[in-house]
Amino acid sequence: MDRTANLPNPALEKTSGWINGFIGVLIFSGSLPATRLAVLEFDPVFLTVLRAAIAGVLAVVLLGLFRQPRPARNKWLSLLIVALGVVLGFPLLTALALKHVTSAHSIVFVGLLPLATAIFGVLRGGERPRPVFWLFSILGSALVVGFALAQGLTASPTGDLLMLAAILACGLGYAEGAKLSRSLGGWQVICWALVLALPLMTIASVWLAPASFATISLPAWLSLGYVSLFSMLIGFVFWYRGLAQGGIAAVGQLQLLQPFFGLALAATLLHEQVSLGMLAVTLGVILCVAGAKKFAK
Template identity: 40%
Template sequence: MGHAADRRARQGLWLGVAGVLMFALTLPLTRLAGGTVEAPQLPPAWVALARAAVAGLLSLGYLVAVRAPWPQRRQWPLLAIGGAGVVFGFPVCLGWAVREVEAVHAAVITGLLPLSTAVVGALWLRQRPSAGFWACAGLGCALVLGFAALQGGGRLSAGDGWLLLAVLSASTGYVAGARLAAQGMPPEQVICWMLLLCLPINLPAALAGLHIHADQLAQARPAAWAAFAYLALVSMWLGFFAWYRGLAWGGALRVSQVQLIQPFVSMLAAVPLLGETLEPVTLAFVAAVIATVLLGRRMAVGVPQR
């Protein structure tokens, strides 16, 4: 029994690694799909809506195939909040952000995501984090804002604002999803129900966009369409299957630590995919952010307040 549990835990860890690697490509491929302000490709808002529409149709097929039961009434608000965060908020904000800033820049800002998720979870669950936890949260915010200001010549850019909104959206969506999983909803079905709930909005909007942006879509490079296919199939759908199942099998505390490598993988992928360059100051800031996240995770978080 012990050997079987250990084997399952190892499988969970590797599934978590697979999920992180799949998610890490989201940043550079979102920039590849949408292009830049100077050389636009696919419209960022359309990419966000259309990729969720594709993943929503796949989710519908999956939920029918596994004969998933309908969510309970008390779970629908959590699904709506989670969908607003990970289906709408994060993809849309990220799409606009990486038109303004490079993917390696975005990797530093989004490196704060694990700590941001912990903060949102603590506030949502009315927990009592230690002073050290809040100090790490403040230091992490100061680091990313300082980096953004340094890169922007002393001020934050519009892209930085979009990135901060993307981090907040994803954090809220992750916490909502975690609460649904804690209530007994199978991990893979969490993202599928979120996508299906949003499908009545995403699908008509995506189809309308085919006509509204017909000329721009026709002129987009094949690489942009390949990036879109990855975002729809992997970033928006299969990546969550691997990630949530990895957390369930390997333990959330252990498996979630591998998320710390995600910013570095995003940066490394941006070099060959986008021709971006890695500067020592960028690596130094992302290392500092990850160290702050790791330290923050070790700080005590009290029980929920009554």
């Protein structure tokens, strides 16, 4: 009997990681445009806690349906870090930032997220990419930021500081969640993080709820549905699995593509102006992602 038949194929595992990561990036690309639409009619803080509460209820159902055992005691601190980073920190800080800047402007900061994720992957995940990897990662981030500056986008110091804080919180949450996914599983990590935050998010949702929802439009409700179901839950199922399979630093570079997917959505849904130079910069970013992938290990 061939005992190697049941061993995982490293090359297939990495390919699967990049596919899962790409799907996660596509889903996350709609988060900031949807949040921008939602905060036009929902209070940013209320939107943050409500989306987490809705996703948390779904997480409880999923964990119960598949009879998932509770994580070991030594996993809860890491789950708390995930919850603070991606359940509370990033959604809240971006929602507050989008009261000051457009979604097109905020999406630009996502270009710094792969670098932040890679750094936290080294600090929290124990990864050691080759020096050339950092060259491609920094170059890709520089292309995204340079593209933003070339557009002449007006900035708000408050909005920019909030977005920078959001990127740091998200990068930490991504790296910590990916590390946990190796032992708990990708969808289980985000579900347990949501469950951990659920009591506080539920109480805050009731406390901050407006007196009436009569003035809320259908686009705002649909945006709330998207950020609750896809941005807060489904996207992480693919994303954490992809990071765990293909490596935090390597697969994290796929986020360099997210600003361009998001800008396309912003132009389509919100009619925000986007330069045609996006295509040329996107090509450069793709090359940087490919280079980072090659030298990640």
